[in-house]
Amino acid sequence: MKSVPEVSSRGASAPFIAMEVMREAAVLAAQGGVHGKRIIQLAVGQPSTGAPHLVREAAARALQKSRLGYTDSMGILKLREAIARHYDEHYGQSVSPDRIIVTSGSSGGFMLAFLACFEAGARVAIAEPCYPAYRNILKSLGLEVVGIPVGPETRWNLTPELIAKAESRHGRISGVLVASPGNPTGTMLDAVQLAALAKSCEAEGRWFISDEIYHGISYGMAETTALAFSPDALVINSFSKYYSMTGWRLGWLIAPPRMMVPLDRLAQNIFISPPALSQEAAVTAFGATEELDANVAVYAANRKLLLEELPKAGFDNFAPADGAFYLYTDISRFLRPGGNADSTEFCKRMLREIGVAVTPGHDFDTTRGGQTVRFSFSGATADMAEAAERIKAWLA
Ligand SMILES: Cc1ncc(COP(=O)(O)O)c(C=O)c1O
Known part of the structure; x- marks a missing residue:
């Protein structure tokens, strides 16, 4: 009998790690969080806001009127x-x-x-x-x-x-x-x-x-x-x-x-x-520029907050965050034999111990990503403040 082949080499894609972190964070959130803390999502780059009102209204109209x-x-x-x-x-x-x-x-x-x-x-x-x-x-x-x-x-x-x-x-x-x-x-x-x-x-x-x-x-x-x-x-x-x-x-x-x-x-x-x-x-x-620019003002406030607070927890060497909603930073000072081996373990522990989801650098850099993490600040400012407080206490 002939056996069905294994997955093709093209099909055997590496994971998109941020999506996998998002999945684990969602499972933990559905279980009510970790150690009594709700999960804060700083892993995936997606606005916590919905589509602009104009777009939602147009969608509602199209749903009624168009065959789609x-x-x-x-x-x-x-x-x-x-x-x-x-x-x-x-x-x-x-x-x-x-x-x-x-x-x-x-x-x-x-x-x-x-x-x-x-x-x-x-x-x-x-x-x-x-x-x-x-x-x-x-x-x-x-x-x-x-x-x-x-x-x-x-x-x-x-x-x-x-x-x-x-x-x-x-x-x-x-x-x-x-x-x-x-x-x-x-x-x-x-x-x-x-x-x-x-x-x-x-x-x-x-x-x-x-x-x-x-x-x-x-x-x-x-x-x-x-x-x-x-x-x-x-x-x-x-x-x-x-x-x-x-x-x-x-x-x-x-x-x-x-x-x-x-x-x-x-x-x-x-x-x-x-x-x-x-x-x-x-x-x-x-x-919808007015509504969307208000979202960008929130990202700007989040960026400012994290750039002030994360260095207090020991993060440094941020790449210049000119745009988007990410901070990419070095974590080598938090890695040691017997402790966090690399960014994957660091991020796993951060999620499981304090309920803050961030993405390990391996996703972005196959050679040096073990020593970096990415924070997404696309969420609400209150979440950024809470995440920063938890991280500071965790790393103290
Ligand atoms: C740089 C970059 N390009 C493309 C995408 C994919 O976005 P979408 O397919 O939602 O337009 C992303 C998503 O995070 C991104 O960060």
């Missing part, structure tokens, strides 16, 4: 037009709706972009630390990931020089993927740095993919889109973060005109269409 069947695989035209207007109003960039495809979260955009841009086996460069799904999706699609270690020397960002060096070590690099603000660091590229990366990719014949999902959430530094610097850049964005719509699974991808037919065909076959209800509602999201 499959939509055009590129997304409904009025949403693509609304996204195009946003680029005009927010960045002063004129983008035709024909270059915009609505996706199932930015995650759907990654699948489409990676498939449309790269042959199987191609090398794609990413910074380490970075958002873990980049590495895991690329690998699952049969692409070779070139993780380039970054740190304070380059403000945790890739540079054309680092990419050239990696190419001389690993061989031809076909594409570069960056995020600004980044995850887990929150660090941003300024316009000069982003332009240098986009233009060097263009000059070297590489795809440049710019993940701009945290645009809208920054603390003083100006946001620029890669669209301003290269007609060949692919820009990925989402309604998940600034728009506070994680569960609505909606994002968008902007690509050069010649890529739109291939992207559309991939989208038709893989996703058929993005979620209809979410699209109908999201048309109104660009009008």
Whole structure:
């Protein structure tokens, strides 16, 4: 008898550890918390607020009035037009709706972009630390990931020089993927740095993919889109973060005109269409700035609070948190033989002993992540204050 094969090497993906921490935190919360304390969630990067009121009202109307069947695989035209207007109003960039495809979260955009841009086996460069799904999706699609270690020397960002060096070590690099603000660091590229990366990719014949999902959430530094610097850049964005719509699974991808037919065909076959209800509602999201900026003011207060309180507990060497809602910090002083062996154990104990969920650095950096953790401050300020008090007492 023939035996059914084991899982394929592409299917044997590494976990997205933050999601696993979220799962354990949810189980503990359902059990009533730990040692009489409720669980505080600082592991996953999702706003604790719901979608803006305008969006919820539009969803309620659509639920009554629309059939909510499959939509055009590129997304409904009025949403693509609304996204195009946003680029005009927010960045002063004129983008035709024909270059915009609505996706199932930015995650759907990654699948489409990676498939449309790269042959199987191609090398794609990413910074380490970075958002873990980049590495895991690329690998699952049969692409070779070139993780380039970054740190304070380059403000945790890739540079054309680092990419050239990696190419001389690993061989031809076909594409570069960056995020600004980044995850887990929150660090941003300024316009000069982003332009240098986009233009060097263009000059070297590489795809440049710019993940701009945290645009809208920054603390003083100006946001620029890669669209301003290269007609060949692919820009990925989402309604998940600034728009506070994680569960609505909606994002968008902007690509050069010649890529739109291939992207559309991939989208038709893989996703058929993005979620209809979410699209109908999201048309109104660009009008909800006042409500959404109030959320960002909460993130700013949370960031300030944690940057004041966490150093009192002994955390230091924070990456510059220019945007997004994360603090990425060193924990080597809390590690010792016989005690916490690494960030995974440190985070497990923090959750099980004081009910505070944070994400171990292993998720973001496969080589150095044992010595770092990421705090997400996307929740309520009272939760940040309570978490900081518990952590200070725990580590005292
Ligand atoms: C940098 C980055 N890109 C993409 C995503 C995926 O977001 P979504 O698929 O919800 O748009 C995340 C989620 O945390 C992220 O941090």
